[in-house]
Amino acid sequence: MSTSPWFALPYPKPTKHVIVSGAGLAGCTTAWALAQRGVKVTVLDAASAPAQGGSGNPQGALYAKLSVTPTKQSELHICGSHYSLNLLRHLDPEQTFWSECDVMQIATSSAELKRQTNLLLHNAYPADVVGGANQSALTDLIQQPVTADGLIMKLAGWVSPAEFCCALLEHPNIEWHGNSRLVSLQQDNGEWQLQVESGQQYRSGTVILCHADATKQLEQTQHLPLKPIRGQVSTLPASVTDKHLQQVVCGEGYISPPYQDQYCFGATFELHEQSTCVTASAHQTNLDNLAKILPELAEDFVKSKHLLTGRVSFRCSTPDYLPVVGPAPDISATLQRFAPLRKDRNWQFPETEPAHLPGLYVNCGHGSKGLITTPLCGEYLASLICNEPLPLAKPLLDALNPCRFLIKDLIRKRI
Structure with missing residues (x-):
């Protein structure tokens, strides 16, 4: 029964x-x-x-959100990562609108560093799903300075959702x-x-x-009990910097490698904001969050902030x-x-x-x-x-x- x-x-x-x-x-x-x-x-x-x-942002990061110990959510995310990557390989083997690459998740606070450390110590996930790297190793991998240690997500990449x-x-x-x-x-x-x-x-x-x-x-x-949560992404021409990413880098936000000669980064998380208009304050939040993970790239972006464009959409959450x-x-x-x-x-x-x-x-x-x-x-x-x-x-x-x-x-x- x-x-x-x-x-x-x-x-x-x-x-x-x-x-x-x-x-x-x-x-x-x-x-x-x-x-x-x-x-x-x-x-x-x-x-x-x-x-x-x-689903209409220029790029989205594809990676699992993992808890310190496995949960229903992390189980779904790992299974879903495998399935999504296989589907994308089948649908677009030339990777014209997506890319399979590592996602670097930088610990931007002491609380996040503790969480990531505990996650690795529990050893609940296989090495082909997630690993750890110190600040120096991540700097070498990304080929520009990062601000802290972090996780390397393996079943990952970026996609143009539209x-x-x-x-x-x-x-x-x-x-x-x-x-x-x-x-x-x-x-x-x-x-x-x-x-x-x-x-x-x-x-x-x-x-x-x-x-x-x-x-x-x-x-x-x-x-x-569905609720919309506002998010704004920011975009800039890739030509504003000579630093070109090969991986997705995440902290409180994310930034993907350039696609169609454009960088896409963000996104804000605005619980009680319903406006559909792109705002300067949300752009600034995205720049601030980028500076917490990739300070030199953020500095280049700030110099060209007058070129910023963006897009607003609403996540549907439970x-x-x-x-x-x-x-x-x-x-x-x-x-x-x-x-x-x-x-x-x-x-x-x-x-x-x-x-x-x-x-x-x-x-x-x-x-x-x-x-x-x-x-x-x-x-x-x-x-x-x-x-x-x-x-x-x-x-x-x-x-x-x-x-x-x-x-x-x-x-x-x-x-």
Whole structure:
């Protein structure tokens, strides 16, 4: 008997067509995984081009966030790093829009240095995932001064997320529709009827919601505690310095090797700021964070700060920093069936099945780590929908399940 029956997964009916709402990394990787299985996929997005939201920065760093001792998050990140790199090698073997390279994570504070030291001492991760290096060794590797010791992340690199998304959408089984903001979602005769802002309607028995924090605006997924976090990246022509990086270097922010003759660095982390305008103060934050890891490069950048350009987007985050991936629960039925948890969190439900909304799935909340989590999560959903063996262990799938927030709120008597 399962001790968590609310996390039991459905057995979907065979499907030949799926609608994916959202054309960022989550939507495009999910659509591609389904298309590879011969499923016809219609991708809808509010913007006129793919990857115009959080997935639209010029470059993103691809590396795992590791805790001192392994957690569900670090397990997902390591598995996702392997999967993402293999997918990118398959999709773009010439590395035209990405690069496989080490990521140097510099300890910019005493607390971070202690964390990194403890991580290495615990020896919980293999050497082909992470290693350590002192300040002198990192300076030699990066070929310019760094400010402290740090970690060397091996399953890593950088990617142009927008070009990644466009490459995924080129699959012959995928049909893409821009300017198609989803405004309503209703069940009708065993199918989902979707209406977009233009008035156009679409129908399918299977729908996957991948449009970041906008997912909670729909009635069926309003329970999801998704929050947008503002981030601004800064860009400068590579010609402003004679120091050229070959690796990604991270501290409180990150900077990638130049791509298309341009450096991209950042990003800010502004919890309560909702402005979409590029600001001088955010540029200064990015320059300050860069100076904490690569002071000489930052000095060159400051001399050319009048050339700074940038981009603002919003990460979609969750309270537990894990993405939300899996079948969408029927909110009212779930609360009714598992109401005894309000009285006793250990209440047993020997014959109670979970309540899913048939054919509706969610894939969002990937925060700043979408490059290493969305491809694997898209593969998971495609495997689930096509009744194939799943690529992740059940405890990890439970940790991603969209139902988890309803169950936590029941136990804490919040609902």
